[in-house]
Amino acid sequence: MFCSQFNLSRMNRQIVFASLAIFVLASPAMAATASELLEKGIYTEETVGDLDQAIKVYKKVVVEGKAAQEVAAQAQFRIGLCYAKLGKANEAKAAFQAVIDNFPQAAGIVAEAQKRLPREPELLPVPWGDGDELLLEMQLPNGMGVGQQIYRVSAIEKEGHSHWECQTWQTVVLNGQLGKSRVLIDKETFAPLSSIWKHTMLGKATATYAKDQVVIQSSNQTEPTTLKFTGQVFDNEQAAEMFRRLPLEVGYKTTVQIVSTLGSILIPLELNVSKLETIEVSAGSFECFRLELSIGQTFWISTDEHRYIVQFRGGGVTAGLSEIRESPFDKSTEVEEPNFSVTLPPDWFAYTPSGKEDDPSPTTSIVDPESISNTRIEAGPLDGIQKDHASPEAWLEASIEEYRNRINEFKMQPPGIETTTVGGQPAAKATFEFEEGNRAMTAQRITIFGKTSAANVRFAVETDQLEQWMPEFEEILSTLKLK
Template identity: 30%
Template sequence: MKKCLILVGVALVTIASRAWAGEPMAVLLEKGIYAEETAGDFDEALRLYQQVTVEAASNQPYAAEAVFRTGMCQLRKGNKAEAVASFENVAANFSAQTGLIEKAKAQLAELNWAPLELAPAPWQDGEILHYNQLLHSGVLGGVEKWMIKADKLGDQDVWRIEELHHNFGPGYRQYVRVEADRDTMIPIESHYEQGVYGTFDVRYQRGKIQLKGEANNKTVSRDIAAGGVAYDLCQAQQLIRRLPLTNGCRQKFYTFYAQDDRCGQWSMEVKAREKVSVPAGDFDCYRVEYSTSGWGSYFTLWVSADEHRYIVKSSYFRSEDAMLELASITHEPQRQFFKNGKPDFDYVSSRQPMRSLEEIQPIVQQAVSTISTCAENDPRVAKALETLKGPDEENTLKALAPFLSSDQATIRRSAIFMVWQGGFSHIEPVLAKLQDLCGHSEDLTRGMAALALGAHQAGSSFDLLAAMATKDASGYARRCAAYALGALGMESARPVLEKASTDSDPLVAGNARTALKALSDSLANKNISEPR
């Protein structure tokens, strides 16, 4: 009998202790909820939830509630990654708590559709980054050009991200275009032309990705399920430029790659701060490593720590066997990577490496000096102009700019001639200087500057050229300006040229009539917009 009483006593103590053990958990949980929802003290709430999680490890209802509440609290603090980890913990480790699992999954679904938190775009509209592809031996293996332009897709403001690649070895060329929301960088559509690997069009929608194209002589058309935001793989590096990079910064995001027809999760981490020297200059950079287990891909990027966040250098697979180095930076809002229904591969086909400004300066100086001593038809002129050709137009024009200000007339005119006849695709680095020269005291300088502006269809120079064609005291300057107005290809030039065609100087009048005919022919053959 005594033994039975003892056993009963033990049982009662056990039951009481269990009841006592449950009570503090409920109290702690309620205190945490009060701190979170009423007092707004998230740090105190997290401390209490953590205590419940540890002390109620064997009590699933309390532990699951505490973990879920931790996720909600982190979400309110703006810590998305920590919130996701808590909700994933609930979904994976508390199978009996079906109600909380459903709530956690609902939160995860919403979070997966939330875009990354981005800094303002660090680039200028029309920025082009020019890269050299270097092989292990240091030999130039190819070139790449990346451009970002502000654009419209329907009524939506977008960034149009474009890339042109040319690998010299197999002659492989690639064009990629991604249009992404200007604020969130969430992709809307993309277009790939990858030679033998296929041509693809991708349309991004909530819940699915539509892929259409041709690969291996077969038509491809399918929908791929998307459980959250998936960025286009070919915008990933521009996306990284907008992340709030600091030492130790980590981020994860999903991307879709048309060629592989699937999504993969990328993990990114800022590993260090390093000094990097490339043809474009010396940069203080963040070393960023990002990889995906899905494709087994691994990249190291060196991103400039300044406000521009340039991708200065990139290596693939932890090695320098495939290295990309920034060669120069240009801003060409009028540049088109895709013209007449196809990629402009001619723009990226040069086998010459990008030259730094320091490398180009003596070449330009020699060319200016040579041309200043020659008549226009001297064969040395063509040879001198040939030395300027290459993929580094921006640096060449920057090197020419000081000579446009020379007090020595022959040097100044030679520099203008080189801009005019140098075959440049744009003249942005010297545009303002040429416009200033339209007011120079020497009429030969004014006239040649006008011809250079007209040849490059610098529509922003219209008012200067119109005034010169009708008001300049020099007949030479007036006839050069009239010719330049015809070359601009603008309808607004017609009344100015009609007036100039009655000029008392027969050479001016003749040039104006010739320019009028050229203008009419130009407008009849193609649509040319008003001033750039």
């Protein structure tokens, strides 16, 4: 989710201080008052962090500092910065426009204000084909894989009109968090029409777009939020695809309006191509535009005709392109791991983190089309498990005891631990219920002994979605074979 933060450069601050000195000589009483108020506003904004109060102080500077035009322009500019930090994009836009309209002689500050005004970005022809997918692995600085991000763009027909549909899947294995988004986009204008974003930790939000507004219903709010806007906006979940269509070159700068549906705010997002870099990722070597965002994130977009998202960095995580493919909408996927194999239905994904080559029992996450279930297969050598557990039932009983001690409102479903088989191999399974936040969950654990390997299969899903999800899971389980 995008959030905004803007700061003046040291050079701009020096320009402001030099201008203050000039106006002190020209009009001592007026300039001193305006400059003192300006410093008070800066202190209130940057040190105290009270943006609303800072806006009030800056407005006084504008009124009282008309003679000291540079100071008044600086105050008007900072009003725009404060509104941008508050996520009030329309107010920020009006404040920056006021700098341009009312203080044309303050050339340096006018130039800064112009950079922050959203513009209608030129969009190049789409660089993708129908159903193209980009798979990126998220890694920590030490190289350990912690999750997967998948981008897919599809051409669809709806109500007699041609649209693009952007879908994103996100899996984070460190905390078991899942995300899924879907944005319907007008094929001609690339304007969003509707979107849905679900996240197991942040909740769910839906958005319906009109010409000059978007209505957002978030699971965290009882009433919908209506955001007004002028000009072109983009949904947060189509931003990556929008970046791929920009006329990127070194020195390219623009500001676009982004709707964050989970945050229910409109954000003016500044974009800047600082340089070209060659990036090495699992999918190969690519010359890339380094696209820097004003929210502290960076995208590397390939310079070739495909404009791939080669790398992304933000929040201490780097995601690198691991695979480029056409989506197998109607094809099953064969997953082959050192200790097991399994067949996934169309539109399901598997992810095993890199950087754990020494782990004898790596965990593979299984991602369903709507990311409604946290499903994992942990498989390793059988002899290591048998040292502590003589049978699948004994292994499962020990696992269940761990759950009893660390999850809320644990309740085993009858008949408790059952003896069964999976793929003709001895197994045990148990189903139980628990609470996660305000969600009622149902989970199942299945332990299996193969010839040389053992596996612990586990899933957790919201109880009201269990019936929808279970048939496909059972289909997948029937294809699981241990080595």
